[in-house]
Structure formats: C-alpha cells, structure tokens
Amino acid sequence: MNRIAVEKKVLNENQILAEALRERYRQNGVLCVNLISAPGSGKTALLERTLERMDKSTRVAVLTGDLQTENDAIRLAKFGFPVKQITTGGTCHLDAKMIGRHLEDWKLEDLDLLIVENVGNLVCPSSYDLGEDAKIVLLSTTEGEDKPLKYPSIFFKSELMLLTKIDLLPYVPFKAEVARENARRIHPDMEIIDVSSTTGEGLDRWMEWLKARQEKAKAKLQVSK
Amino acid sequence: MHELGIASSILECVQAEAAKRPNNRITKVGVKIGELAAVDCDALQFGFEVLVKDTEWEPLALELEYVPRMQRCSKCAYDFRMTEFDPSCPLCGDFSTRCISGEELDIAYMEVEE
Numbered sequence: 625m626n627r628i629a630v631e632k633k634v635l636n637e638n639q640i641l642a643e644a645l646r647e648r649y650r651q652n653g654v655l656c657v658n659l660i661s662a663p664g665s666g667k668t669a670l671l672e673r674t675l676e677r678m679d680k681s682t683r684v685a686v687l688t689g690d691l692q693t694e695n696d697a698i699r700l701a702k703f704g705f706p707v708k709q710i711t712t713g714g715t716c717h718l719d720a721k722m723i724g725r726h727l728e729d730w731k732l733e734d735l736d737l738l739i740v741e742n743v744g745n746l747v748c749p750s751s752y753d754l755g756e757d758a759k760i761v762l763l764s765t766t767e768g769e770d771k772p773l774k775y776p777s778i779f780f781k782s783e784l785m786l787l788t789k790i791d792l793l794p795y796v797p798f799k800a801e802v803a804r805e806n807a808r809r810i811h812p813d814m815e816i817i818d819v820s821s822t823t824g825e826g827l828d829r830w831m832e833w834l835k836a837r838q839e840k841a842k843a844k845l846q847v848s849k
Numbered sequence: 850m851h852e853l854g855i856a857s858s859i860l861e862c863v864q865a866e867a868a869k870r871p872n873n874r875i876t877k878v879g880v881k882i883g884e885l886a887a888v889d890c891d892a893l894q895f896g897f898e899v900l901v902k903d904t905e906w907e908p909l910a911l912e913l914e915y916v917p918r919m920q921r922c923s924k925c926a927y928d929f930r931m932t933e934f935d936p937s938c939p940l941c942g943d944f945s946t947r948c949i950s951g952e953e954l955d956i957a958y959m960e961v962e963e
Binding site (some may be wrong): 625626631633634636638678715716751776777807809 | 851854855858859862863873876880885886887920922935936944947948954955956957958959960961962963
C-alpha cells in the first residue's frame with residue numbers, strides 16, 4: 625500500500641472555470657456580483673428596484689437562476705436590460721460552467737455590471753465560486769435572526785449583507801440588532817445595508833455600493849492597461 | 850444537499866489520477882472537509898457509496914477528515930478553535946483575528962496498490 629499526497633480542490637474543475645471567468649471580467653472591467661439568499665428573501669424584488677433605478681447609461685446584464693420557470697427573467701426583462709434565465713432542472717445552485725454557457729452570446733466588453741441571482745438556497749451556493757467579485761447575502765426580516773449562526777458558511781464568504789423587507793419591522797418579531805450582531809459574529813467586518821424594496825428605504829446606499837464597486841473594477845482595468 | 854455532486858467531483862479526481870497510473874489500483878481517497886465548507890460528511894459518505902456501487906470503482910473507500918474552524922489572533926498570534934461564533938482572542942481579548950482553517954474542501958491523498 626502506498627499513500628500519495630494529492631492536495632487538490634474537490635471542486636477543482638469548477639474553480640478553474642471560475643478563475644477563467646474572473647480573469648475575463650477583470651480584462652473587460654466588468655463587476656460581477658453573486659446574490660444569494662433563502663427562497664423568498666427578496667432577491668428578485670431587489671433586482672427589480674435596482675434595475676429601475678439604474679442609470680440607463682450603465683451597461684448591466686442579469687443571469688437569474690431557478691430550478692424551473694422563466695418567471696424571474698420575465699419580471700426582470702421589463703426594465704430593458706438583457707436578462708437570461710438559467711433553469712437548473714433540479715440542481716440547487718449555479719456553477720461556473722452554467723455561467724460560462726449562458727454568457728456565450730453576450731460580449732463582456734459591452735458590459736459594466738453582471739448581476740447573478742443564484743438559486744434560493746443558503747447552503748450549496750456558498751461552495752461554488754462563479755468568478756464573481758463579491759458574494760452578497762440577503763436576509764429578510766420575515767426569517768429568523770439566527771440565520772447567520774445556522775448557515776455560517778455563506779455569511780462568512782459574503783462581503784455584504786442586505787437586510788431586506790425592513791418596512792415590515794413594526795409587524796414582525798424580528799430584532800434587527802440581534803441579526804446584525806449574529807452576522808458580525810460570523811464575519812466581523814462584513815458590510816450591512818438595511819433595505820426595503822417596497823418603500824425604497826436604503827436603496828440609495830445599495831446603489832452607491834454597487835457604483836463604488838463598479839468604479840473599482842474599472843480602475844483595475846485602467847491600471848492593467 | 851449538493852453532496853452527490855461533491856461525491857461525483859471526488860470520483861472524477863480519482864479517475865483522473867487513475868488514468869495517470871494504469872498499473873496501480875486506487876483503493877482509498879482522503880478528503881478534508883472544513884467546518885465552513887457547508888458539506889455534510891454523512892450525506893457525502895452515503896452519496897459516494899451509492900455512486901461507486903456496482904461499478905468498477907466499488908471497493909474504493911472514502912475517508913473524510915473534518916477540519917474545525919481555527920482563528921489566529923493578529924495581535925498576539927495565538928491560534929484557537931472558534932466556538933460559539935466568538936471570534937475574539939481567548940488569550941488577549943483582541944477582535945482582530947482571522948480564519949486560518951475550516952474552509953477546506955480538498956482531496957488530501959489517495960492510497961494505491963502497486
């Protein structure tokens with residue numbers, strides 16, 4: 625019997641594809657963000673409000689993942705930006721190969737921002753790198769404040785947490801301060817923005833965050849040229 | 850939930866290694882699973898067994914090593930197991946600690962018969 629050391633990522637194939645995507649985004653100055661949450665936390669509603677507010681000169685495209693139906697793509701296509709639905713069939717997450725395949729007929733040089741809406745799931749999407757610049761996790765006030773403690777992986781890996789549906793705070797037992805504290809226990813320097821897609825509260829801060837990150841992506845492109 | 854997919858990726862790694870060693874038989878694969886990897890070891894073990902059952906790979910064993918989340922204090926360099934989600938250093942109390950292990954989802958080794 626002979627033991628050989630391997631030291632290889634289990635998801636090596638996905639990682640290779642994700643790094644290739646990341647490099648393509650970098651070369652084209654595209655900011656890619658990966659939105660992750662439980663089903664029903666308001667990813668699509670947030671995207672509707674985001675696209676509605678988006679400066680028309682911003683070249684943004686959306687890939688939206690679900691197990692079945694084109695419903696989200698139909699909702700998001702109303703805003704005039706290119707949107708593509710990724711139906712996974714039964715798979716509970718998006719992987720880098722699916723992203724690559726759906727980007728085939730879009731030119732990255734014609735984009736500033738690519739938003740990926742992952743399948744509603746707090747577990748599996750955390751394992752699959754999609755080549756994004758940042759993972760963003762959504763937690764809504766109709767969930768439990770202890771979600772970050774129950775699903776630490778995704779809160780650990782996300783740069784930003786959006787606390788959604790804050791307009792419902794007066795009507796639900798959710799304690800926002802406890803949720804923020806739990807999130808910071810998992811990820812001490814994670815940014816947190818409170819938003820409501822219904823009243824619009826906090827959306828300006830979210831749009832500013834996106835804009836600042838886009839400028840950073842463009843600046844990196846200038847440096848490399 | 851995605852453990853069968855992970856099991857299938859592990860088997861693909863074994864197959865790639867086997868292709869490089871036509872005269873050896875791979876009998877075991879060792880995989881490190883970090884606390885933050887969002888992978889359930891029992892489900893993965895079960896998925897792997899189902900995957901290799903009744904195939905030429907059937908006697909292939911999967912050995913999982915669970916890697917706890919460890920933090921290192923940036924101030925006093927103390928390493929500690931993070932429990933109860935408290936990232937502060939148990940030695941000096943500082944909060945500037947960073948994760949040094951627990952994110953693994955790595956193939957560590959394979960055992961081959963000559």
